[in-house]
Amino acid sequence: MEYCSLCGKGTERMIPKGDTHHRYVCSSCGKIHYSNPKIIVGSIPIWEKKKVLLCKRSIEPGFGLWTLPSGFMENHESAEEGAIRETREEARANIQIQNLHTIYSIPHLSQVYLLFSSILMDSNFSPGEETLEVKLFGKDEIPWDQIAFSSVAFSLRHIWDKNREQIEDKPERTVYSGCFIKSDQKEESESIKKAKLNRPISS
Numbered sequence: 001m002e003y004c005s006l007c008g009k010g011t012e013r014m015i016p017k018g019d020t021h022h023r024y025v026c027s028s029c030g031k032i033h034y035s036n037p038k039i040i041v042g043s044i045p046i047w048e049k050k051k052v053l054l055c056k057r058s059i060e061p062g063f064g065l066w067t068l069p070s071g072f073m074e075n076h077e078s079a080e081e082g083a084i085r086e087t088r089e090e091a092r093a094n095i096q097i098q099n100l101h102t103i104y105s106i107p108h109l110s111q112v113y114l115l116f117s118s119i120l121m122d123s124n125f126s127p128g129e130e131t132l133e134v135k136l137f138g139k140d141e142i143p144w145d146q147i148a149f150s151s152v153a154f155s156l157r158h159i160w161d162k163n164r165e166q167i168e169d170k171p172e173r174t175v176y177s178g179c180f181i182k183s184d185q186k187e188e189s190e191s192i193k194k195a196k197l198n199r200p201i202s203s
């Protein structure tokens with residue numbers, strides 16, 4: 001940020017007193033311009049405990065690849081509301097949120113994904129503006145080589161109940177936490193862990 005959004009004067013990149021990170025600080029009015037990670041919220045819409053709803057993207061990044069309905073959280077909404085909204089926008093689908101299923105961090109992009117397992121309420125779904133196609137996939141039908149984002153692949157890998165066909169109905173309030181490590185783009189972090197929601201997420 002070259003110019004201050006408050007007064008329009010030039011900014012300077014520096015560590016403000018008492019801070020730990022470089023910030024853009026206005027050299028005139030002193031406003032500190034913080035830049036923090038973006039939160040992406042989305043749903044894992046599950047149909048009759050066996051299939052999951054995916055959207056084929058009509059926009060970049062990931063044009064023509066499959067994703068869970070998700071997008072940037074808006075101001076003044078809860079994470080759950082954002083997930084429901086994104087699912088309506090991208091898949092024109094109605095869901096009921098069950099619980100937080102995935103926390104996935106992408107530090108080099110400063111992004112955090114929050115994906116909620118959800119019940120797909122009916123089969124009235126269709127492509128939204130950013131979607132080419134919406135489709136239900138069973139466990140053996142997931143197009144693993146055509147998944148748009150590592151966060152989505154991570155989440156999908158963890159929705160089925162162990163090696164059974166059925167998607168976890170009562171997932172014991174398990175949250176799956178993953179992290180994309182840039183130095184090794186083939187695999188997610190080994191810090192993947194399960195955590196119970198009613199306990200602190202420990203490392």
Ligand SMILES: [Zn+2]
Binds near residue numbers: 007030
């Ligand atoms: Zn200023």
